[in-house]
Amino acid sequence: MQSDSTSANQQFNAVFVQRLDDPGMTTKIAMATGGYIRDHLRENAWVRGIIEPQRATREDCQVSVNHDTLVKIVELEPKSRAVSLTFRAQPDAEYIQGKRAELPFVTISSLIYQKTEQELMAYTMPITEIIENNIGTDLQEIEDREFTLFCESAVQAMQAEANGVTTPPVLNSTALQGVTPPREFSIIKGELARQEPTPSATVLSVQRRDLKNLFKLFPNKRLRCKKFVITDQDFEDFLGWTQTDNGDKVQSETTVEGWKYETVLGRTFVRTIKSDILRPGNIYAFTDEQFLGRFYILNDVKFYIDKQANTISFQGWQDVGMLLANIASVKKLELYSGDASPNDDDSLIEEFTPVDEEELGAQNHRVDKGLKYPQVETW
Amino acid sequence: MAENYDSQNIQLKSEPMSVTRRAFSVANPDLLLRSASPSTYLVDGEWLSFQTTNRKLVRASDVTTPDAVGARMSFPMWGETGRTDTLGLSGRKVPVLYLGSFVLDTKMFSASVVAGANGAAITAIGQRVKVATITLNGRNFSGLVGMGAVGTDNDLAVGYVEELPTNNGGYLRIRGGLFG
Numbered sequence: 001m002q003s004d005s006t007s008a009n010q011q012f013n014a015v016f017v018q019r020l021d022d023p024g025m026t027t028k029i030a031m032a033t034g035g036y037i038r039d040h041l042r043e044n045a046w047v048r049g050i051i052e053p054q055r056a057t058r059e060d061c062q063v064s065v066n067h068d069t070l071v072k073i074v075e076l077e078p079k080s081r082a083v084s085l086t087f088r089a090q091p092d093a094e095y096i097q098g099k100r101a102e103l104p105f106v107t108i109s110s111l112i113y114q115k116t117e118q119e120l121m122a123y124t125m126p127i128t129e130i131i132e133n134n135i136g137t138d139l140q141e142i143e144d145r146e147f148t149l150f151c152e153s154a155v156q157a158m159q160a161e162a163n164g165v166t167t168p169p170v171l172n173s174t175a176l177q178g179v180t181p182p183r184e185f186s187i188i189k190g191e192l193a194r195q196e197p198t199p200s201a202t203v204l205s206v207q208r209r210d211l212k213n214l215f216k217l218f219p220n221k222r223l224r225c226k227k228f229v230i231t232d233q234d235f236e237d238f239l240g241w242t243q244t245d246n247g248d249k250v251q252s253e254t255t256v257e258g259w260k261y262e263t264v265l266g267r268t269f270v271r272t273i274k275s276d277i278l279r280p281g282n283i284y285a286f287t288d289e290q291f292l293g294r295f296y297i298l299n300d301v302k303f304y305i306d307k308q309a310n311t312i313s314f315q316g317w318q319d320v321g322m323l324l325a326n327i328a329s330v331k332k333l334e335l336y337s338g339d340a341s342p343n344d345d346d347s348l349i350e351e352f353t354p355v356d357e358e359e360l361g362a363q364n365h366r367v368d369k370g371l372k373y374p375q376v377e378t379w
Numbered sequence: 380m381a382e383n384y385d386s387q388n389i390q391l392k393s394e395p396m397s398v399t400r401r402a403f404s405v406a407n408p409d410l411l412l413r414s415a416s417p418s419t420y421l422v423d424g425e426w427l428s429f430q431t432t433n434r435k436l437v438r439a440s441d442v443t444t445p446d447a448v449g450a451r452m453s454f455p456m457w458g459e460t461g462r463t464d465t466l467g468l469s470g471r472k473v474p475v476l477y478l479g480s481f482v483l484d485t486k487m488f489s490a491s492v493v494a495g496a497n498g499a500a501i502t503a504i505g506q507r508v509k510v511a512t513i514t515l516n517g518r519n520f521s522g523l524v525g526m527g528a529v530g531t532d533n534d535l536a537v538g539y540v541e542e543l544p545t546n547n548g549g550y551l552r553i554r555g556g557l558f559g
Contacts, residue, residue: 066386067459104467149469321467357470 039364041273045140046229047147047322049270051289056296056321061105071102074294074323101325105298108142109317110135116310128314135316136301138361144277145354147322151284152353154327156341158186170345172199173337185220187332187340188213196337201351203281203335205237206230208245211265214285214333221328227268228285231275234335238264277354281335292329296321381516382549384486386459388424392482392552399478400457406435408471413460418518422460424487425521426453426510426537427475436473438521439510446494448534449510449521455483455555476556482541484550487522489513494524497532501525501551504543507536508553523551 061070076099083091113131120127159168162185169175169182173196176182176189191213192204215225238259243251253260262268267285272278286292299319306313324330339345340352366372391398405427409415419442421427426439428451439449454475458465465473476483490501494511501508507526512519525540526532538555 064461064463067462069463071463102463104463106464106467146469153469 037365042134042137043273044137045143046270046272046274046278047143047295048140050147050227050229050286051293051295051322053295053297053320056105056298058298060296061298062102070105070298072105072294072296072321073100074103074325075100076325101323103294103296103321103323105296105319105321107317107319108139110138110315112313112315114311114313117307117312118310120312128312132303132314132316135303139301139316139318141274141277141360142357143320143322144272144274145357145360147324148277148284148354150322150324151330151332154324154330155186155284155332158327159183159341162186167343168341170339170343171334171341172339172346173197174199175339175345184217186217186328186330187334188217189337190333190335193335193337199338199346199348201281201336201338201346201348203233204337205240206234206283206333206335208241208265210333210335211267211283214283214331215265215267217331218285218287223287223291223329225267225285225331226288227270228283229270229272229278230283231278231280232271232273233275233280234283235259235269235271276360279352279354282340282352283333283335285331285333287326287329291326293322293324293326295323382486384422384515384518384520386423386461388422388486389455389457390484390550391457391476392484393480397479398476398481398556400474401477402465402472402474403429404435404470404472406430406437411460411465411471411473420460421456421473422487422520423456423458424485425456426487426523427456427473427521428453436475440512440521442512442519442521445512445514445519446492446524447512448495448498449537450535452535453510453521453537455485455487478556480554480556482552482554484547484552485523486550487513487515487520488544488551489515489522489524490544490551492524495526495532495534497527498534499525499527499532501540501543504540506540507532508538508540508551509534509536523553 056072058070061072063070078096078098085091113128115128156168159171159182160166162183163169171182171184171187171189173189173194176194188210190204190210191207196204211228214228218225239254246254278284297318297320301316301318304313304315334340334352336352338348338352340349405411405421410419410421413420421438426449427436428439428449429435430437439451439453441447454477456473457476458474465471488501488508492511492513493499495509498509498511499506502525507529508523509526509532510521511524513522513524514520515522523537526534526536536557538553538557540551541554542552544551
């Protein structure tokens with residue numbers, strides 16, 4: 001006998017199809033979504049906690065004469081300085097020239113989901129509504145992935161510049177223990193990682209001093225760290241800090257309630273469960289967004305739903321643009337001893353970088369392999 | 380004035396919605412930046428294939444070798460050089476006409492080049508075309524050349540001539556989206 005929830009969900013699927021038969025009808029019925037097992041947590045984009053998205057319109061954008069794409073021109077602070085003088089002297093003159101950067105807009109889209117109306121009736125869960133609800137977070141996963149890759153490119157570029165080379169130097173425990181270790185200018189290894197005898201992908205615990213050393217990378221460019229992003233896995237290391245790290249009060253609190261504060265060592269942080277995008281062992285730290293870059297939304301999420309004969313199609317997309325303009329405003333802490341530079345000296349770089357887009361949204365369950373318990377087959 | 384092949388080298392002449400368009404990363408992202416690859420940057424209308432090891436795109440023919448024939452499944456690049464929606468992606472994806480038949484006008488061709496063992500100049504409507512390295516304005520591109528008769532030219536055909544350039548404002552019109 002079907003539960004009321006199951007019956008209601010089937011009715012939703014049936015009504016969903018019926019409403020698509022009515023021209024112009026896209027109203028959704030709010031339904032309880034219990035009765036199905038979820039696969040994994042979903043969360044909003046962590047990049048939106050680092051740079052708050054702003055609206056952009058066509059009027060804000062520039063167009064090329066050679067193609068039909070849009071960019072927003074973002075201006076950067078001009079350079080200025082003062083000099084000391086005698087009473088009779090004059091300072092040098094400088095003709096003001098500001099710098100600008102293009103912020104390009106791209107589309108982030110879901111897949112095009114399709115199903116026949118007959119097969120839709122086979123589901124007791126409101127499958128179309130579930131996918132529609134998940135599309136929003138799916139789109140934001142791509143935002144995080146793109147921004148993570150931009151951050152990585154930025155820190156590696158600064159590493160190359162600081163070390164006087166065109167290709168960032170190898171940064172693993174072997175190099176750091178060598179006679180002429182590379183300069184850790186925008187990327188720093190954790191204390192435990194730098195002491196490892198052999199480079200590996202093993203992620204070691206984040207120590208309090210690791211964060212302190214990460215924050216110390218900023219002032220040499222007259223910047224201050226304001227926030228950082230950390231995976232849930234690495235965040236849990238805070239619970240392993242000792243009384244020496246925390247003091248009595250915080251130690252007793254965290255023992256009972258976990259880390260409930262929004263800051264660590266005076267900096268706010270963003271936690272993310274998306275460890276296939278921000279890989280464990282990587283902690284990026286940022287200045288205030290006014291020193292960092294911009295994030296614009298040109299077109300917010302739109303949905304397309306259509307029914308042709310017995311086939312339903314739907315898709316969601318948005319048009320956004322991100323710019324990491326000041327590459328000195330992002331720094332990185334690596335909690336593993338292996339090399340994550342483009343040299344990939346230890347052939348481990350796939351452990352440290354976001355997975356391919358095709359691998360996002362990977363399923364946890366193994367029901368299709370029969371790995372569910374108890375194992376029952378019905379025919 | 381010499382022909383400019385920097386952009387708008389192809390024009391779709393059939394409905395875009397009837398063609399499946401996809402975007403894939405290029406194997407060498409520098410080919411999308413004129414500053415990084417001043418003499419070898421990709422232009423729209425060139426034909427691209429997947430690498431043998433992954434689905435990243437490379438030119439379908441070897442542009443270092445004049446008249447080299449493309450031997451694998453290939454797609455026309457449907458996006459002008461310098462598009463910021465391409466450069467704005469970390470993976471530098473370019474749009475291609477991926478699946479389905481289409482009709483397009485292209486400047487990326489050489490009517491006179493005879494490429495491969497049994498190639499032929501482009502002379503007739505209905506003639507098959509294949510991908511090969513062509514030279515335009517002193518630069519090499521991965522474009523279209525004519526094929527010989529069926530049964531003699533066994534290279535991979537990518538389309539049929541629908542209109543000759545002399546009757547089409549200098550553009551070669553082809554019906555494409557097929558393999559073999």
